[in-house]
Amino acid sequence: MPKSYYITITFIILFSFKSYCQKKTLFAKPTTEIISIDGEVKEQAWNTVSSIATDFIMFEPDNGKPISKDKKTEVKVLYDNDAIYISAILHDNQPEKIQKEITNRDVFGVSDHFSVSINGFNDGQQDFRFFVSAANVQMDCLATEQTEDFSWDAIWQSKAVITDFGWIVEMKIPYAALRFSNGKEQIWGLNFMREIKRDVQKYTWNHVDTKIGSVITQAGTLEGIQNIKPPTRLFFIPYVSTYYQEDDFTSDRTLKAGLDIKYGINDSFTLDAILIPDFGQTKFDNAILNLEPFEQRLDENRPFFTEGTNLFNIGNIFYSRRIGGAPSTYPNVAADEEVTNYSSSVNLINAVKVSGRTEKGLGIGFLNAITEKTYATIENTTTEETRKEVIEPLTNYNVLVLDQRFNQNSSVSFVNTNTTRNGSFRDANVSALLFDLSTKANSYNLYGDLKYSTINSIEDYDGIKSSLNFAKTSGKYRYSFSGRYTSKEFDNNDLGINFYTNFYNLYSNLSYRILNPTKTFNTFRFQNEFNLVFDNTTGKLQEGLYKPTIKATTKRNHYFEIGLDIKPFEAYDFYEPRVDGRYLQLPRSIGEYVGIEFNRNNAFTFDITQSVTKYDQEGRVNYGIAVGPKYRMNDKFSLYLVVDYTIKKNDIGWVDFENSDIIFGKRDREILQNDLTGKYAINDKMALNLTARYYWSYSDIKDFYTLENNGQLSKNDSYNLNRNRNFNSWNLDFSYSWWFAPGSELSILYRNYAQEGSPNVEKRLNTNLKNVFDSNMTNILSVSVRYFIDYNVIKNKF
Template sequence: MKEKTIILLLIFFSFNASLAAQKRKQFHIKRSSIAPKIDAQLSDSTWLQAASIEDFIQQSPFNGDKPSERTIVKMAYDDDALYIGAQLFDSQANQILTEYGIRDAGDQLNADLFSVELNPWNDSRTAVEFMVSASGIQMDSRNTIHAMNKAWDAVWESEVKLYDWGWAVEMKIPYSALRFPKSDIQTWEVNFFRLIKRKNEGITWNFVDKNVYGWLNQAGELHGIKNIEPHTRLSFTPYLSTYLEKESNESFSTALKGGLDVKYGINESFTLDMMLIPDFGQVESDDHLLNLGPFETFYDEKRSFFTEGMELFSKGNIFYSRRLGGTPIRKNEVWNQLSENEIVSDNPNETQLLNATKLSGRTNKGLGIGFINAMNSNEYASIKDTVSGNKRKFLTQGFSNYNMLVLDQSFGNQSFLSFANTNVVSNRSDFKSNVTATEFKFTNKAESYALSGNAAISNVKNFEDKETGYRYYLQFSRIKGKFQFDLIHTITDEKFDPNAMGYLEKNNEFTNLLRFKYNLYQPFGIFNELTNMLQVVQNNLYSPNEFASLELYWNTNAVFKNYSSLTFESSFTPVPKYDFYEPRIEGWKYKEPIDYWFSLTHRTDTRKNLALQTKIAYWRGTTFNKESYWIEFTPQWRLGDKLFLSHEFAFQSNKNSLGFADTNADASEIYFVNRDINTISNTFEGRWIFNRKSSLSLRARHYWSEVEHKESYLLRRNGTMNPDTDYSNQNHINYNAFTVNLAYNWEFAPGSNLSLVWKNNIQASNSRVDQNYFDNLADILESDQFNSISLRLLYYLDFHQLKKKLK
């Protein structure tokens, strides 16, 4: 074992000498004494004296070739902001695409784009991007080596203008929108991106090699910025919301809510965000679904405070922001507290946040520091005696404090070492949780190989019980070249539990994964690009050490010359697998059959006014005649530059799907049921863009899942089924979730917004399985439902600008 470790380390570090990292381009800019007018004319004296670049290179479709059109970019700066001016020449200027969209639509638009990506920390790990479309729609995002976070919004200026030679864009990015190290002389990472949409041609200034993992690490350098200091970065965003709400069989109720968001720049590197008396009433509804499995449903975060600038808090993989203001800790205990004739009349799904605060930034030595704290009030369920009418309350979660601390040291070349800790205290619920994690990544100088991993320890006290658990994860990867691979090993013991403030679907696992990738990004034959991946995953139960599953997975994605694409996926488990979680009782397992599945997804060219995505899939198990098939059909229409419509239809049918049903009184016997599950979902989306600042959007979704119970079985200890059982409960399930979100938004000033939102929410369940789709829908629309109409005003106040106006 020792010899193998030494060999791996020698291989890893030998590439430092044999491979050279790509040389970065340098852009030297000058200070300007006069700020240019942001009008997309580029006629100011600032631009006549500004440094410029035009040596761009193709990113796609011909990775590394010369661009088909000329691009000139100029930059300047002063004491207040950074300025970018770009002339985007086009030999067919009358064909420039200019679809409108909502803010942050970005590359989803059928429009030409231009963006600048800046990383003042020069560590190849993060960046902020400012993008403008040819129709003037802004997008800003905080990017990591893995993904873009479009939920981050900054206040900055831009303007575009179409000409007979192409189009132009001007940007003003105030320092209040940036964080940078305290240094007299700044060296930033920078790259520029242009998309010529009708050609699907992407070009960058510093070459972005598609055969290298990531793009932030392939930026150029920005030189010349000296002696800049941000003005006081203090902004207030007060809000006022008024609600008109109605539940079925009840009269309308009204509510008036107010609160305040404060953003304070402690210095040029660190920002403090505070949210006082938060209100999330206008946040888009979750896509609820029927969950028959042993694990909770994971929902994406949609609240802006918990999506903006949250990159640091992902370190260690122990933070799930939906826990803050999430499900009460003792919500499911209410039913155990009922006496005779009592029912649960109300049991809130969410706790009420009182406030939330986060601090984040990075020192000039590359140390990132993040801290978040939130508090919620007491949450109660209501219990009613159906005979006497008396009511009482049950505390499902007492006043609780959540906090997380993150330290993240960057070493350059994507390398870092981080420490993270989460802590939750709910005294009246007698609950405490403390989870500590570390994460690291080290790459060689050529950034062709990487060694990464994390480790975590959890300590949870719930009433009288205390448990300590651990998890670790190791990964060795080749991250450069046509051929890449990942070797992954992870262990999670049976007591590891980060779920008070994080999300873990299951613990007590031992996993080994081997992944191979072979990608061709240069066009050839009928293809623009072709990517392939083979993955082998082996899972074991950790304690006791028992085999769980072995899976072979294949994925091929082809993009054709006409910009349609085809994705083929397949999976095969060559030996029976064991599910240790579906029985819901520790020490039991369910033996699943050898199975296989495949899917085929076709997408037409999304530049067309009518585009279509179609997916078909089939799964087959070798016992109990288990099979499943599903189809997805998603057309989208563009009617001019301002109206967009889409409809997603999905149907899935699971035949003979065995699953947990119940246990006997002393949990010595476990009953499974054979069932057919049919699920249909329809999601309609529409956007009407009035102008760059105002829009009307609609999202309506109906989800219907019908479960018909058939034969019952008694689970044996070896995981097989015994048909000799006295279980006879045939409770079929007919579950529906129907939501509508209709919103008008008007950005009447930078950072200030007026929104009018109507939300409708229906969730209903019964045991009817004999209805067709339209009869079922008609019944659902007559079910109990919740309607909310809200008007919300947010006004952005910049202390520095306000101070200037008052002088």
């Protein structure tokens, strides 16, 4: 063949490759026509749009494969002074098979989805993502390369309609739900995603290469938006709640009212404030029998502290449950006194937060909260006189975050948390400096931090915590290496949570993964973790771990995970003895686990995980099994049950102090947790939800030991106190919710709960159930109404 033929072919290949890799551009068209969000796309303005997003490319599992003609997808964008409008025509040659489970907001379920990701500054740093399911359920989040914050909820409109050729989505996203520069011409980062659930496939408009460890930087662009005048971002959310509560001894009626305010300070920043907060319908905490040397870490479920808090989570030194949590002190009592009333929490007076990101990539977050003075009641057992003592003074909490992002994928951050208590009570301050640097191609990453804590109390002390990490973040073979150091005095527990101090560790992770499906697997990953932890003072090994795992998804969308937990060296536990400088010698151990999740697209699905850990100590072994059947009866009704059961034979743990001795026990433990979740969606705005949990655990001590100075245990036949524990906990929430207008909700909740504990071990399940239901059960019925008011709507009416 002539030379010119090869030159032509080479040019075509290179040109195609360049076209395939370059960023796509879509042009929005202005409109003055009123666009009805009804899923019909009938307005004339849609017919005038010539710039159409099409030719979607598979994101997963077979990355890079073009979408088939029978799944053709076409997206258009209009805009006016209030919002952008998106229409998506999603063809499907089998429309009767489109998955469309109705779920609660921000719950994906078994549904097809369409989404738009918008970066108003086009800086590759943060996306505003809006999802619509084929059942017309909304999901939205703030996304960085590290996190997707689905607690963030915007006010926007959407409608999805199933047709005879597939389905249609219409969306209206007000500018108030976005952040962008105040320039006359807007250039936004933009990508669309389509998920076809039955085929377990996701497609994006602009190709996202999974070999690169970054998604946001691989978006296309949206141009054409000009001379818009965004409205004032000012929203009021008043609420009124009423509660009726009763138990075996008392009953109470409560009426509450308050206000949330959201104000757009400028194009970049939003102020959120709560006046007279009400968290009465917040999800219950999962109470457990905690025999560990550390407090139980609780999930944050209060909306103000979960919504849009991704900035405040940088550095991992902020634990919002400290605000309004347990008092920081316990009263001093004389020999003839006892505490008759001690509050388990402190009332929150108000809270405010400001957050956003400038056009130049500087994220700023500020949160401030104030809690009220709290007293305990103390009674003299002889005279029956009572007195009150402050257990938590008026307290101010604040968090400041500065996060400068640059080069689309790197950042330097400063975080400061401060707790100031009125009077002579303990104050605390923690500062953190962090950096996260990635190469332009997102192939390598260097990140680290330095944290410094200062405590002002009876004895002042300072501490540091630091880490340095390097990782290869792209390709089939990836690795990371880390080093960490924490001083003995580091303490961020006034507005954070930290259990382990006075150690340094070395960690590495080596992994292999497939980037495209094989004949057997859609995804496959083999990972090896190595971890060594040493005590700073003595140099003794606290942990030596090798953990290989395999995680894979089959072609039929079944997921499985297999792992080993190998600790080949004797180590030392410096926390279980509860005394500074003392330690417990730990035996070698080996554990394994296998987990399987069957295809969650099926109406009936099932997951199961089993685990066994064997210790190099006579008779000491742990067994665990968790089983989770889920049945989706139709697109509206589903039930999900999880039964988690653990046995610990000849477990070793702290029991008590006797004079200067530290007493340990050899014990058998059983832990049973049952969680039932039910959902009946009346429609996409109205649902009934059920959450029930029963937890039972006991600790049955067979022998007592004294901890020696060398970390070993010697038999103690003289200690004879009953230190056994038997604990039952029951919770049930049954609720009705109705989103009767954008951002506005009516919620009715029935809740009952009880806890029962005893030093007498009861190993019969039916007796434990009877005991907890015969205990003092608390019943609560509450009704709450929240109404979203847009200042612009009021202004236009008046």
